Amino acid sequence: MKPETKNFNLKSKETLLDPQIQENLSGLYGGFHSARIKASSDTADWEELQIKGREIKKHVINHLDQYLELLESNVISSGGHVHFAETAEDATQYVVKLAKKKGVKTVVKSKSMLSEEMSLNEELIKHGIDPYETDLGEYIVQLAEETPYHIIAPAIHKSRQEVSKLFADKIGTNHTENIETLTSEARDQLRDKFIQADMGITGGNFLVAETGTLALVSNEGNGRMCTSMPPIHVAIVGMEKIIPSMEDLGTFLRLLIRSATGQWISSYVTMISGPRESTDIDGPEEFHLVIVDNGRSKMLADPHLREALYCLRCGACLNACPVYRKVGGHSYGWVYPGPIGAIVSPILTGLSDAKDLPFASSLCGACKEACPVKIDIPRMLLYLRNQLAEGKNYPDQRSVGFLERVASKFMSSLLSSNKAVGFFLKAANLIATIAPFVRKPFPPSWTKSRESPTLAKKTFVDQWVSLDLDGSLRKKH
Amino acid sequence: MSAKVSLFATCVLNNFYPDVAFSVVRVLSKLGVDVTVRQDQTCCGQPFFNSGHWNDSSKLMRKFVESYSGGKEDIVLPSGSCTSMVRNHYLEVCNEDDIGGIRDVSGRTFEFTEYITRELGISDLTPFQSTINKKINVTYHESCHLKRELGVSNEPIDLLRSLENVTLMDMDQPEVCCGFGGTFATKYPEISTAMGEEKVANIVKSGADIVTASDMSCLMHIDGLIARKNIPLKSMHISQVIEQSLNMECQK
Known part of the structure; x- marks a missing residue:
């Protein structure tokens, strides 16, 4: 199968807008996922x-x-x-x-x-x-x-409606949505x-x-x-x-x-x-x-990824994954979808093209919890993210953009100094007196569907320091 | 001798929710803990770690470790996610020279509800509840890293259940991620939002007026969605629910 891992973004958005697929995918939680939990706890x-x-x-x-x-x-x-x-x-x-x-x-x-x-x-x-x-x-x-x-x-x-239509079109069965009849027809x-x-x-x-x-x-x-x-x-x-x-x-x-x-x-x-x-x-x-x-x-040779070869292909991590249950299988663009696919596909087909896959996870850990052989999928996703950003083991596959790397350097340096954080907050609040939106700093990718949180007028630490000096904190409790 | 705690508020609370950090301080104080706050704190480094920028993350790891190493006090973070960064992931972004410091610090680092239940041994807050406050209907979202990376699951629920004025309402799929996931929320806003909307639907279905959790970042996400859609729901950090129930705000 020709890898189409590059299209994750596009494909996942399409899938989110398909109500039929969304309904089928949401059934995985009460279906396979719950059945696995019951069987394992029994x-x-x-x-x-x-x-x-x-x-x-x-x-x-x-x-x-x-x-x-x-x-x-x-x-x-x-x-x-x-x-x-x-x-x-x-x-x-x-x-x-x-x-x-x-x-x-x-x-x-x-x-x-x-x-x-x-x-x-x-x-x-x-x-x-x-x-x-x-x-x-x-x-x-x-x-x-x-x-x-x-x-x-x-x-x-x-x-079942789609299957019924498919059978009628391709093998000429009578239109029926009765699953038993359709199965018997295939048989x-x-x-x-x-x-x-x-x-x-x-x-x-x-x-x-x-x-x-x-x-x-x-x-x-x-x-x-x-x-x-x-x-x-x-x-x-x-x-x-x-x-x-x-x-x-x-x-x-x-x-x-x-x-x-x-x-x-x-x-x-x-x-x-x-x-x-x-x-x-x-x-x-x-x-x-x-x-x-x-x-x-290649997975065998990389000690960070070797445990991906323990996989039994049971699909439990797909069923457990809240991202898979939204974006479905085809979004991942190659044979293996879901959490384990986000590790296997990049390695088997090329990390650089599949760079979206390791990032398409909230790192909630439901996959690791579901895995029958305890494969630490989140750890490997983090490792691949690191390889994409800093690429020591796969230097030719590094593909996190220059802008993101600069932004990360800038933000981490800023956060290394609490004085700098305090200064920035003061500056932001000053600017906010004429441009109030500055106190709602989250980017459009957040605010398109969600309200931004509001920056505090004074950081907790700064408030604490002033309270501590006049002893008023002690009055509070 | 009273327990001593240094509070690391996390960057989310320090910059966006200082009131929550004060609630944490007041609850811990009410439970007899002596709380201090180091002024040189900022961020644990997790956003950089999760985005793959481990070198950038390690700068903040070193800052955290230097700041707290050699101390005797416990370090409390009102976030399962940041606590897990310190306890589980600092070792991934360090050099050999850092290991000793990390072990010293991470052995004393606890999430807020974990600290109360496991370190202080308090699972029942009734003795601290002098008068019964107004009844509230609360539902609890399980933050992923608290549950799956720290193994703290029933403890915060026990705390909430012990509050006589709190009716804990059952939520469907309480352990399913809210879709925040740090930078995931802005890298894949559509997926993140779809996950969040499912979470909000389950919160609404619970019939509660208030949704609570251990991590403000989850609540920031949930709150962003409910605010946009004007859903009549309130989000409160678990420390705020406890503080309100222990009838403390009247002492302000």
């Missing part, structure tokens, strides 16, 4: 689980090379193929080449955000291969020719595709190194269909999704599912270790695992 050992999950992630990310090697050898020994892709283009090429070699005409896909990084659908179509998204939300987004709006709920911005459409498909492409929630197992979490069963019906299964997975053992998988399934939807367990958890064996009655003849870097090693 889990007796939640905090310990979080700490355990974080420790495992920390360990595995610090020893990523070893675990990737172990995983590779286990996948190969169970009959699968492994390809390490340095870039998204490399991963796409591998998939396209394989599909062409095998004469693939139809691909069924289960949900994968990484495939959005790769613009995989576009590339497949260019080569005459038809990809079909089989996750209902992704199916809607594909029909609408859009990109996912949310990590786990890609069509959250669509109303009918997709059933044929599953039967036709020559290749199934999935993402992966976890890769278990000790067994070479791919774990997929879904609620619609489409993941299982994609991995069992077509003769070839290709899984494309980010390199950070690796975990050491099956026992760890238990920990992470608890953390991921409760944080994502508030369920204790998803309807389906699919585990795949290689292609069909001779004794298996179904399953693909070939299994290919494509492990993708695409800029992730």
Whole structure:
């Protein structure tokens, strides 16, 4: 997906003015967000689980090379193929080449955000291969020719009326707003595709190194269909999704599912270790695992950002974020929106172009509070802001304007002296006798929608000093 | 021996809301605390830190640390956000030489309600309420940094509940950010305003006449919105609610 992170300002303003999207987004608080809070508070050992999950992630990310090697050898020994892709283009090429070699005409896909990084659908179509998204939300987004709006709920911005119209226009269903009928219509459409498909492409929630197992979490069963019906299964997975053992998988399934939807367990958890064996009655003849870097090693290399690789892609930080709940997913301009997206997108696509993202946060900390592995997102946002302003580690990406830097220097110097502050206030109050607006000093960006506070006639400290001198403060209490 | 506190009013109170700083002084004094005020105080440096200008922020960090280091008294700030800057973020903008001073100072730095409840051990203000003042309906907004960076959440609510004349009205989503966020409010005014308007709607829905919080910067934002729309609501810092309830203003 071509990054459009530059357009954050424009896109976010548009979204604020769309009442339908605003209504859908505000539903996230009472929906996923509240469900997560309930599920986690109903889990007796939640905090310990979080700490355990974080420790495992920390360990595995610090020893990523070893675990990737172990995983590779286990996948190969169970009959699968492994390809390490340095870039998204490399991963796409591998998939396209394989599909062409095998004469693939139809691909069924289960949900994968990484495939959005790769613009995989576009590339497949260019080569005459038809990809079909089989996750209902992704199916809607594909029909609408859009990109996912949310990590786990890609069509959250669509109303049922819009979906009804979309289905009528694109697949010729009768106009109905009955969700069951619409779902059943999508199911009918997709059933044929599953039967036709020559290749199934999935993402992966976890890769278990000790067994070479791919774990997929879904609620619609489409993941299982994609991995069992077509003769070839290709899984494309980010390199950070690796975990050491099956026992760890238990920990992470608890953390991921409760944080994502508030369920204790998803309807389906699919585990795949290689292609069909001779004794298996179904399953693909070939299994290919494509492990993708695409800029992730830049996060690995920067100790300030490394913990961004602990992310389970549960979407909890999006649901918790009051900014995401206003500006929605497309404003962020790349695959991953919300708080975690404001860290991942700048690093994977370029900090300078994405400079608005780290600043588009009130630093309220709701994301960190929601994160199942306690990723300190606000700290990383602050770090990126600092890099944009003073850029020691990413000097070529420094893009905070000259004027702001001068203003910051001036204000911090002024505030370094209480005498200077007192003087300025006196001067402002003097000027205010002929120009009263001076006592309402906030800029138009504030006063367009809000009243400015009023400067005091005398600072607290100055008032205190004069009170203290004649002892009158003591009379006050 | 009475507790000794040096009040750091914060730049927001010093320049815009000196009356609130006096309320803080009077409440602490009423609770038996000996309050002093250093004249060389200005700003903790947080606005610069949050905007990415860490070098500029570190000048104010050093000023704060030099000003208070070596003292014995506790330092009280009527803001969870500024307190968190001192306690959690000073270490991010410092050199190795600064660390000792920061540890000395930040170990004695407390937010106003945190100081009353955890340091003084007072969660019930009834003993200080001699006559029952006029009943008021109050709703409480949880400031983000007080709750999430300092872990102070129930303490200010306990204080408010203990005031016999205060009826605490429930607010929907009390922990959701008001949209201020420092320079965020002017960098993204539309988003900030949308968040603030949702907060104001929840305040209005609570049925309270007064909205209170621990941080004046949140209230400055909320107040800016309610003043623009002429909404019949009053915002008061938690120290003002306590001061009024302890029936102190008549002693002025």
